[in-house]
Structures are given as structure tokens and as C-alpha cells.
Amino acid sequence: MKQTKTFAHVKSEAKLARQALIIEAAERVFAVKPFNKVSIRDIAREAGISHASIYRYFPDQQSLFVEAFLQGAGEIGDTLEKLIESSDTPDILKISSVYVTYLMDNDQYFRMMTHFMLDGSLAAEKIEKLNAAERRIFDQFDRLFKKLKKPEPVRLLSHAFFAALNGVLITFRNYPGRTTKAVRRHMLNIAGVIAESFSADRPAGK
Amino acid sequence: MKQTKTFAHVKSEAKLARQALIIEAAERVFAVKPFNKVSIRDIAREAGISHASIYRYFPDQQSLFVEAFLQGAGEIGDTLEKLIESSDTPDILKISSVYVTYLMDNDQYFRMMTHFMLDGSLAAEKIEKLNAAERRIFDQFDRLFKKLKKPEPVRLLSHAFFAALNGVLITFRNYPGRTTKAVRRHMLNIAGVIAESFSADRPAGK
DNA sequence: TGTACATCAGTGAACGCGCGTTCACTGATGTAC
């Protein structure tokens, strides 16, 4: 009895490991191809399996895509956490530039994020997963603003800050007639303007 | 000779008028259907013509979509212009809420905007058209910040303000578990936080 | 006024494509006895 349980365990672990390999392949494809052009066939090719095999591991395309995104969201969360927890007076300019830089370097996650934000047809259970990732970032920004001694409630500030940084990423990503380098500089510049406007003391009660 | 010119003129005006009817039909479809689901066939059906006829008036799908978007962008530009020109001390809170409200009520334009911002495969000539519309908004925000006596250069502020408002629209549009009304209130609330952070005086030289 | 011809908006049918997903099958591995 113990034996069969262990065997089943090994088996299910193998399954999870193969799932993970598919997700990694998906991330590599997303890094190279615009989100809306990525197909199940692309990912299968990258993973070195038949496209029909994907369906042994994921019930449908949407589930796979959401899992791939959550990987990236987790990394962002980890990075911000380290940055904010490690100091008693975190540098908001640094934080905004890390966030923006990460999502410029890993454009695939930003594409996925905007896709999911725009897509109205997500299953409720998927939405909840994405939302948990978002809440984690809000929580960290809350910590940031608390450490910066902003007046309560800081949650609204966190929402506004997060939204504003996302806005920078979407608004200037295809800034025409600029090199990638120049776009990058401009985004960081604008993110800096935003960080500064969030760090300034505001007249109380206004 | 004069005669034929006039006839040709009438003819080309008729053509433009029919083009405009197709664009209007497209806008109606966009208002009802997610951007990425709208097809040439949908628009033709709405306009009451055969889908093959579209190609008498537009070389391809992209051209039609861009024209449809520019209609909406023009309206936003007009609205902001009125608002900012009409006062010597414009209300930035009012302006942010008008902008956000317009793009919530006319969600199709926001969808198109984000689509074009994310799409890397636009023809250069289309990009230029879209960019002109964007510049017009930047110019108006420049006026706003100048009237608010912000230190030069105000262009960066305009960029940051525009980006931040767009960020609010994309970040909270599918805020889960909220009614449309609650989402609306939340967006306006966050847009208010942003407007406020842009209207506060910031320490000079910081 | 009548006739032959040119133009061109409008169209239904078809083309070619890529997609997500399912199906029926293979073959390797493990299990029961």
C-alpha cells in the first residue's frame, strides 16, 4: 500500500515536471513572438512534442497561458519584495525603475498582463489567480508608502502608483521614430516623474 | 472641361461619403464587440453591404480600423481643448475625470488605442497618423500645466499625466467582483489621486 | 433619339490559411497470477 502510493506520487511528480517544461517552453515563445500570434503549435514545437500532447497537461489554451503569466508575475513580486523589505526608507525612484525595467526586459509578461486586463472572457477561477498576483504587488506598495510615512489609507496610492507605471509601459512602448534605447530612457524618465510626484508631500486634507 | 471636373468632384465626394458610412458602421460594431473579435464581415453587415465591397473603399482591414479610431481620438481632442482653453485656471481634477469618463463610456476607443499601442506591425504612415492624434493631446496637457504655472519643461509632465491616466483605464477595467458602477467610481477615484499628485507643488530642484 | 461602348460600384462564391481541439491508434511500462 505504501509502495503504490509512492509510485503514484512519483508519477504525478513526473507529470508536474513535464507541465513545468511546457510552461517554460511557452515563456520562451512568448519572449519572441507577439502574444496574440502565439499558438499551441508554436509552444509544442518549442517543447519538442506534438501539439496534441499539450492537451494531456492543460485542459485548454487559456489555462496554459495563465500559468505562463503567473511565473513572470511571481518573479516581479519577489523582486519588489526584496527591494522594499530590505530598507527602512525604500527609494521609490529605484522601485519604479526596477518595475519598469523588468517589464521592458521581459516584454512578454507585460503583453500577457495587458491581454488579460483587456480580455473580458476569462474564467472566474483564472481571474482570481491573476488577481492574487496583483494584490501581492498592491500589498508591497502599501508597505512602501507606509515606510514613506504617507497618511492612511495608503491603498489608494498603491493602486494609483501601479496603474501609472503600467500606463507608462503601454503608452511609450512603441514610441515612434525612437530606438529601443531611446524608448527605454524615455520610459524611465517618465516613470521618474511619476515616482517623484508620488513621493512629494501633499497638502493635508486637500 | 469645367463640367467633367465638377462631375468627377461630385463622384469623389460620393465616394468619401460612402467611406464615412462604413467608418460609422465600424464604430457601431466596435462599441458592441471586443476589438479583436471584429471582422470585416461584421462591419459590412452593419453597413448593409457585402463584405467584398469594403475593399472598394479601404485597401485593407488595418486602414479601416485606424480611420475608425481617429474619429474617436478627434472627439477626445475636441473635448479636452474646450475644457482647457475655456479657463485661465483649468481644473486638473475635472480634466482627468473627463478623459477617464470619455474612455469608459466609449470603451471601443480605449480598446483600439491599446491595441495600436501594443501592435508592432503597423505601417509607418498609420503610425504617423496615430501619433499626430497623441501629440495633440500632449499639446493640450502642455497648455494645462503652463496655465497651472508648472516649471518648464512641462512636456514631461504631459507625458507622465497622459500615461498615468491610460494606466488607470487599463489596470482597473476588469476589476474583479465589482459592478460596472463600482469600477467606474474606483477609476475616477484613482484618477483623482493621480490628478492631485500632479497638481501638488513639488520641491524645486529635487 | 438611338446605339455601341466604357466605367465602376456592388456582389456571391471561392481561395488559402491557421487555428484550437478531438480522435483513433501505437507502444512502452507496469500489474496480476
Place this chain on the structure above:
DNA sequence: TGTACATCAGTGAACGCGCGTTCACTGATGTAC
């Protein structure tokens, strides 16, 4: 150790669909003489 059976990962082929775009044709309108 050997044999019959069960499981299930993996697969190539196929299904069914919707799309953007093109084609060959019609028919209304205008032009030339």
C-alpha cells in the same frame, strides 16, 4: 519466468471554423457619335 491484460503518454491526421482577401461577373449609369 512467462503470459494476458490494463494504463496512459504520445502522436499524426482530421474536423470544423472563421478569417482576410481576391475573382469573375452583373447591372446601372454615363459618354461618344
